[in-house]
Amino acid sequence: MANRQDGLAEALDTEQRTVSRLYERLDVTRKRAQAALREAYGRGGSLGTRQAMVEREALASEQARRVAQLNAVERGLCFGRIDDGSGQSTYVGRIGLRDESHESVLIDWRAPAARPFYVATATDPGGLVRRRHLHLRDRMVVGIDDEVFDLEGMSEGDRSTLVGEAALLAALRRGRTGRMGDVVATIQTEQDRVIRAALQGALVVQGGPGTGKTVAALHRAAYLLYTHRDTLERRGVLVVGPNPMFLRYISQVLPALGETQVVMSTVGEMFPGVRTSAVDAPAAAVVKGDARMAEVVARALELRQAVPDGELEVELDGLRLRVPREVCLRLRDRARAVRLPHNMARKLYVTELLKELAKAEARALEESLHIEDLVVDGEPELSQPLDLEGDLDEVDLRLASRRLWGEPEVRRAVDGLWPELTPQRLIAELLASPETLWSVAPPGLDWSELVRPMEAEWTVGDVPLLDEAAELLGEDDSARRAAARRSGEEQAEQELYAWEVLQTTGVAEEGIFERADMLAERHADDGLGLTTADRAAADRTWAYGHVIVDEAQELSAMAWRMIMRRVPARSLTVVGDLAQTGSAAGARSWGEVLDPYLEGRWREERLLVNYRTPVEIMRVAADVLRTFAPGQEPPESVRDGEAEPRAVRLPVAGLPALVAGELAEIGEGRMGVVTPDARHAEVAALFPDGDLDAPVVVLTVRQAKGLEFDAVVVVDPAGIMAQSPMGGQDLYVAVTRATRRLTVAYEAELPEPLARLA
């Protein structure tokens, strides 16, 4: 025993020396990066060259990213060591570091050389004799876990330093903080396959609750950014999550891995200018999410490209301008034939219609003049009939068009036939008009579910419709381009002005005249200095290099159309569990949602081990799963729990006492109270307001999706089951949120799937 203790102390000592050296390297590297950042900011671009300014910005943001990354890896810099049969040891950490002579001293966890650390198993050690986990507190090595693959291959000294508990179980036992943490030190082999899958193509990661789908997907984002930095820093990576609470829950994982440039969004936030987490009733959600809604939106827009019933008539200064119906029809068909989005094609339509109105004006004028009245000296002035319309040349037409465009009556007439539309207006007016819905909905689509007042608030289900509309309407970006041109000219002017100011004030002589561009820059608002993530997040039409969709089973067919628009390269990671689908508009099979875009060209990885929920709780979950998916087994838990799950019969007013008791059991951890939608307010009122970091947080099932807590109280399970056609799935989600303790609180009867708890 003493020998073993000595061995451990010696091993800790050895590892401490290495770890201290690694931290020294980190300090040196960080100091250099900070100096480089200062230098990049201090460097002035040479006067007037925009290029220099852009380069300086790029350099500075690269250095800033490096400094942020070096700061982020301070905690747990090095967490592993692998020893191969030749006596060679390699240290694995959050980033790669080199010594002064450029020799690698720490391998980035994402580098190919680190892979054996994650994939070696007892049956297939891949040339390793030992894998060692290092546990650090601040910069101190406080523990070591060894897995020995080849005892024979180890020296006597090494053999005596073997220490017990598997790092994974230790990590899983830790109390929850309310935020997901990274798992670089304990990534499992099946997760490693997901993380390091190729960038190209679509990968589906299907797995039951707690199998690490989310955590693996986030590590995959970090891996892809490391391995394909050039492409992905330019094009960006988007992570789509189910709700804002979930995004907050996972928000610290990527920064802890040194990656701060990933865009995170929910479906309800993907249309610039609209932010919503409100959801439709299940029946409306199903119709709104149906792929046929694309046709509904397209046809609603076609209706806005109108032709008058008879002649188009515009009253102007006592004249009646008339354009025949056939002409209006021809103009509309011609504008449609150019296949430009509506708002862009409108320009063409307006130009043509104004010309027709100018001709109509000439005709009307002609009719209003009585030739026989035009008499000079008793003789008719004109020997032949007037032909004002025929006399109009192109220049006349253009001038007349411009004049007519200034007339409100003309504007009104044009807007009635081909209005300029925003997506918001098109969709709000469509959903508020049963007549329009009736006339554009294909047979079999229950459009009556969609009807609602004009001023209704946007829902998550509306966002893909808005996106669809935006695509068809197009942005009239001529004004923006003109502004960009102007700002280029302005920039040059500003610089010239600043230069003159500096010259005349004599400041230029003092050696800071290169500041002219900086002075000018302060006035420019042209996006310089924005990161890819900032620009991508603000731009609806941005094409991402890779998109990760979490809880992907919740997305409707219409939401998929929107996502696919954001990733034309079809480089996707789709993460979810079909057994947890809560939205009535969600997926029932991956093929059904992906094949329309990928025609079978997607691969699937399955994760089968549950790292969150102990065996005892998963028995309950299995009963629930069986009620709506007979024959399906939940994932297998790696852990036994500390307490049997239980059910207690008590009124809602008894919840605070129950929760207090549970809190006392878990100590430092976090608690979730999960309720049916309809009872959320009532239960939440019993507890202090709290976000995820609070000891207790009250959530609906939808909000709790993807989250986890040390202890969970599921309130009114019968209410959860009855709240939607997916009530069984909702209860399955609710009971699989706990890492340690599960209590079900009910008032009348325990629902059948929970009979085990009676």
Ligand SMILES: Nc1ncnc2c1ncn2[C@@H]1O[C@H](COP(=O)(O)OP(=O)(O)OP(=O)(O)O)[C@@H](O)[C@H]1O
């Ligand atoms: N390799 C690992 N090492 C340590 N912890 C892990 C590992 N894999 C998963 N976990 C932990 O297990 C828990 C569940 O992981 P995660 O939330 O990613 O699962 P999920 O499959 O997305 O679950 P759900 O479908 O319920 O949303 C998290 O606390 C996560 O940190």
